[in-house]
Amino acid sequence: MRERSLQRLLAPRSIALIGGAWADAAATASRVIGYTGQVWRVHPSRPSSPAQQYFRSVEELPETPDAAFIAAPNHEVPAIAAALARRGAGGFVCFAAGFSETASADGARLTRELLASAADLPFFGPNCYGFVNFFDGVALWPDQVVGKRRERGVALICQSGTLALDLLFNERSLPIGCVLTLGNQTRLAAEDLIELLCDDPRVTAFGLYLEGVRDATRFAQAAAGARAAGKPIALIKSGRTAAAARTVHSHTGALAGADAAFDAFCAQAGIARCESLATLCETLKIFHLGGPLPGRRVLAMGASGGDMAMSADAARDLGLNFAAIPAPTAASLREILSERVHISNPFDFHTHVWFDYPRQRTMFSLAQRAGFDAVALMLDCPPAGADATAYVRVIEEFAAALPGAQTRAAVISSLPESLPRATRESCLAAGIVPLQGQREALEALDLAGAVGETWLRAATRVELRVPRAIGAAVRTLTEHEGKSALAAFGVPVPRGRLVSAHDAADAARQLGFPVVIKAAGDALAHKSDVGAVVLNVRSAAEAAAAAQRLASLSATLLVEEMVTDGVAEILVGITVDPQFGQLLVLGAGGVLTELLHDSVSLLPPFNAGSIEAALRRLRVGALLAGYRGRPAADVTALIETVLACTRYAAENLERLVELDMNPVIVRPAGSGAVAVDALIRLVEEH
Numbered sequence: 001m002r003e004r005s006l007q008r009l010l011a012p013r014s015i016a017l018i019g020g021a022w023a024d025a026a027a028t029a030s031r032v033i034g035y036t037g038q039v040w041r042v043h044p045s046r047p048s049s050p051a052q053q054y055f056r057s058v059e060e061l062p063e064t065p066d067a068a069f070i071a072a073p074n075h076e077v078p079a080i081a082a083a084l085a086r087r088g089a090g091g092f093v094c095f096a097a098g099f100s101e102t103a104s105a106d107g108a109r110l111t112r113e114l115l116a117s118a119a120d121l122p123f124f125g126p127n128c129y130g131f132v133n134f135f136d137g138v139a140l141w142p143d144q145v146v147g148k149r150r151e152r153g154v155a156l157i158c159q160s161g162t163l164a165l166d167l168l169f170n171e172r173s174l175p176i177g178c179v180l181t182l183g184n185q186t187r188l189a190a191e192d193l194i195e196l197l198c199d200d201p202r203v204t205a206f207g208l209y210l211e212g213v214r215d216a217t218r219f220a221q222a223a224a225g226a227r228a229a230g231k232p233i234a235l236i237k238s239g240r241t242a243a244a245a246r247t248v249h250s251h252t253g254a255l256a257g258a259d260a261a262f263d264a265f266c267a268q269a270g271i272a273r274c275e276s277l278a279t280l281c282e283t284l285k286i287f288h289l290g291g292p293l294p295g296r297r298v299l300a301m302g303a304s305g306g307d308m309a310m311s312a313d314a315a316r317d318l319g320l321n322f323a324a325i326p327a328p329t330a331a332s333l334r335e336i337l338s339e340r341v342h343i344s345n346p347f348d349f350h351t352h353v354w355f356d357y358p359r360q361r362t363m364f365s366l367a368q369r370a371g372f373d374a375v376a377l378m379l380d381c382p383p384a385g386a387d388a389t390a391y392v393r394v395i396e397e398f399a400a401a402l403p404g405a406q407t408r409a410a411v412i413s414s415l416p417e418s419l420p421r422a423t424r425e426s427c428l429a430a431g432i433v434p435l436q437g438q439r440e441a442l443e444a445l446d447l448a449g450a451v452g453e454t455w456l457r458a459a460t461r462v463e464l465r466v467p468r469a470i471g472a473a474v475r476t477l478t479e480h481e482g483k484s485a486l487a488a489f490g491v492p493v494p495r496g497r498l499v500s501a502h503d504a505a506d507a508a509r510q511l512g513f514p515v516v517i518k519a520a521g522d523a524l525a526h527k528s529d530v531g532a533v534v535l536n537v538r539s540a541a542e543a544a545a546a547a548q549r550l551a552s553l554s555a556t557l558l559v560e561e562m563v564t565d566g567v568a569e570i571l572v573g574i575t576v577d578p579q580f581g582q583l584l585v586l587g588a589g590g591v592l593t594e595l596l597h598d599s600v601s602l603l604p605p606f607n608a609g610s611i612e613a614a615l616r617r618l619r620v621g622a623l624l625a626g627y628r629g630r631p632a633a634d635v636t637a638l639i640e641t642v643l644a645c646t647r648y649a650a651e652n653l654e655r656l657v658e659l660d661m662n663p664v665i666v667r668p669a670g671s672g673a674v675a676v677d678a679l680i681r682l683v684e685e686h
Helices: 003-010 021-033 074-087 105-117 161-168 190-197 216-228 251-256 260-269 277-288 305-314 327-337 357-368 389-400 421-429 438-456 479-487 501-511 540-550 592-596 608-617 635-651
Strands: 014-019 038-042 067-071 091-094 131-133 138-140 153-158 176-181 203-210 233-237 298-302 374-378 408-413 433-436 474-476 496-500 515-519 533-537 556-561 568-577 581-588 599-602 656-666 673-675 679-683
Touching: 003 067, 003 091, 003 190, 014 021, 021 038, 021 067, 021 138, 067 074, 067 138, 074 091, 074 105, 153 161, 153 190, 153 277, 161 176, 161 203, 161 277, 176 203, 190 203, 190 216, 203 277, 216 260, 233 277, 260 438, 260 581, 260 599, 277 433, 277 438, 298 305, 305 374, 305 438, 327 357, 357 374, 357 389, 374 389, 374 438, 389 408, 389 421, 408 438, 421 433, 433 438, 479 496, 479 635, 479 679, 496 501, 501 515, 501 540, 501 556, 515 540, 533 540, 540 556, 568 635, 581 608, 581 635, 599 608, 608 635, 635 656, 635 673
Parallel strands: 014 038, 014 067, 067 091, 153 176, 153 203, 203 233, 298 374, 374 408, 408 433
Antiparallel strands: 131 138, 131 176, 474 679, 496 556, 515 533, 515 556, 568 581, 568 656, 581 599, 656 673, 656 679
16 A cells, blocks of 8 residues: 555545535534645535535546545445546545445445455545544544644544544543544555554554454554554454354363453553543553553552542552552651551552642652652542632642652542543643543553553564464364374373273273273263263273273273372463464363363463463462462473474464363473373364
8 A cells, every 4th residue: 555645645735525414524524623725525416606616526626636535325436436546546535334344245346346446545444434633634524523733642543433433522631643433444454554653753652442453464563563663552442242253162262262362462462452431541641641651560649548448449450569668768758747647558648748738749759759650649629610729739749749750640530520621731731641530540550551561571572373264174183183193292191092992901901000091982072071081090990890881982992091190280272263363272271161261362472481471370370389288380391381282283273273282280390291181173184
């Protein structure tokens, strides 16, 4: 796509508005934002007047427009796009709907015609609202324009026009530089706009609302480019609860779900994934004023014990670290505030210095230089009409103490509406982030700190392993076949024999008791569900009895040595996301898998460090370190087992559909780890 054309589209010197009522709205938006370029109106039948001239078609325009807004019936759009391409326009917005979003044959046909007719012109949509560019004073936008011209601000990129409007209407003082809507992402997708705007020094950060990613590989590259340019991304992506697009055959697939790959991508790429528009706005304000936080060590302070208690409670499921105030700082604060004030974090400094502004400024200065990544002052101001003088003065003292401090500063109001616009704007001017709403403010600090931690890990990156295509014919390997395939790549498996029921007792004697005996039929993917596994077989007589019972399920049995000294059982699996490719899943294994739903997902590259960090995030990770007197597990051997699994997955990229080792039994330190069960599904080779 030609970059010059896209720049002409986003900052045009001339625009053509094609259509009726919706084009009228776009004309109004252009006037509201103060667009100073040439505006031409195109309509096939509207009469011209002294106040407004109408051209009958694109061909009649006196000059080539840099950009166009098309609000014509959908069946007319391909021809209009072709006319714009012939004239050499920069691009267009396709407001018209009824294309691929309808999932109909007519919609698909119109989409193909539009792509062919537009040639290489960049365009937004179809089925989109267009854009507002506050940097350059342009609005190809069929609705109200709320906002003002800016020299710096965040770029909002949304698939939903309504949510883009919602963000424009925010009363949170989010500095918006431009709002760009994507609609169906038929030509321009989020990754195209991120790539272009990375080079724009006016853009401070990106805020996205996505319903889908068109090209995961290019999106990952664009995100990496934004990170390299120092422009963090915060986003919302819908679809967390969508059903998986394929049948799930294993615990791995069930744990990964429909959204785990995107979650893993955001975590590894250093992207803040938000749950609400409110948290998106608050996170973007932090990003705008200085980028991500270096970490999540936060000092919360205020003149209310209730506020401080609620802060700790509201953050209980977040990763914020309310670390203790360092002893030297605590001693200095105690001198200022007396023994009546308990020095802790969150820090209730009471009202002893409420009107003592010199001591107040000293207190804030000490707090802001105590080594925290962020210091947040909690304060709700009274509404318009009430006397807010004392409240504003506290914020002014907080701001006056900040110059020279290395920390980032924020003011948090418990209620979103309790931080008036004038106060918010003065905070921004002083380099203080005005955060509105206690929970979303804490979420924003947590996300901004998590992104900063990822950015500081310079080696963190994403390398997608996406197969070219997954065929329809899929075969499930028997457990013995799967273990043999994995063992060839270094996965440790139990010693075992594949035998007839008649020979099971002899095989057990040769292996040494105790053993496990399993039915080994092709259709027995989940053996425990149908009673196809007998554990802890300790004699030849027990082996013969077990074999006789299992013979009704399968003529072939798998006899294996039994691991008796396991410290923990871990699930290790690979599933394949349609867009992001191979996904490693680590979780609680054995009987705990379905009970705890405790798992972590990772995208490539896979290495010992990232796997070890993921294992620590598991609730069952405590077992690996030694829990309540139990021995510590052989984590090194577990990591090597996981890496061996990923080597098999990489070698079988084009065939692997699903891999499930559940459980891998981790033995005491120095004793190894063993994959005692394995399920592998592969595309049939032709």
